[in-house]
Amino acid sequence: MSELRALEELEAIVSGLLRDLSSPGRRQLMRKVARDVRKSQSDRIKAQKNPDGSAFEARRPKPKPSMGNYAVHFLYPSGGSGPPRAVLMKSWMRDGQMLTGYDIEAGGIRSFFWDKIIKWLGVSPDDQNKSGGKIRNRPSLKEKAMFRKLRSPRFLKSGANEREAWIGFVGDVARLASVHQHGLSEEPAKGQKAVNYAMRQLLGLSIEDREDLLDSVLKHLAD
Structure with missing residues (x-):
């Protein structure tokens, strides 16, 4: 059995166990999951890496001032x-x-x-x-790391209820993040020629992320 298949089966089992939790217990767990995922995504963006571990494509070289x-x-x-x-x-x-x-x-x-x-x-x-x-x-x-501000708590938010946990970008930066997430085209400034941006996956769970989440959930259930 592949690692991914085994992981998916374990996730299905844990999902069934969550139904036995009380509503307050699920809310508490989902809030923790949301915080953990937000931190892991922020740390990965800081490391300038995609969920699969590959490095973000470098910026196009800018003309010297x-x-x-x-x-x-x-x-x-x-x-x-x-x-x-x-x-x-x-x-x-x-x-x-x-x-x-x-x-x-x-x-x-x-x-x-x-x-x-x-x-x-x-x-x-x-x-x-x-x-x-x-x-x-x-x-x-001088040039600084890409998405330095986007990964801050001001723009990368998390939230939860008793049914789900979520993270995402808010405000005007959500559109900017989407352009890079999917490798879309956009005008750098109003009236300028559209530029094709490289795909840089700001959000996404790796197998390691999913395994860490399962460990966290199982520990919560055991406690």
Whole structure:
């Protein structure tokens, strides 16, 4: 008998045993199952692996940020309902849709979305010669592990009742997670050409996960 077949038969036996539990007992067990599964899925995403143990397909290499050694001047929406403000930046870099540089008015490093810039303005000789801080390729701007935020309790939720336990992504990230889970196509940003994303299975139970769950359930029943 194959390992999977034996596992399925044991799961069927344990499922029958669960029916003998009281409703409060099943709720307690299902809550524990949900917590355990959420943790195992989060740990696996952190390890950048699919349920079968294979590694997530690596990101496509990103173009290196382009550095600017001249001043740029543009209108950008204000944070509230007020009029847009003029931004003068020195020592800037563009990384994809993000423009980061030293904002003269703010007196520090700031980032702006390229596609939200309302209008490019001319730069006077006086502004071109103004002093400004320098921006370097800081560690915070370097590439980090995929789905780092998605695996956090804020987005990866769990829940249970007396009949079932569940885990899943909530909010806007649920759509993003689905794109990667099934290897779908999507526009990276509004109006951009759709990109075919590699399948990276964020959620899924391996045989080891199922065996651990069975061990946990049997221990609960024995106690």
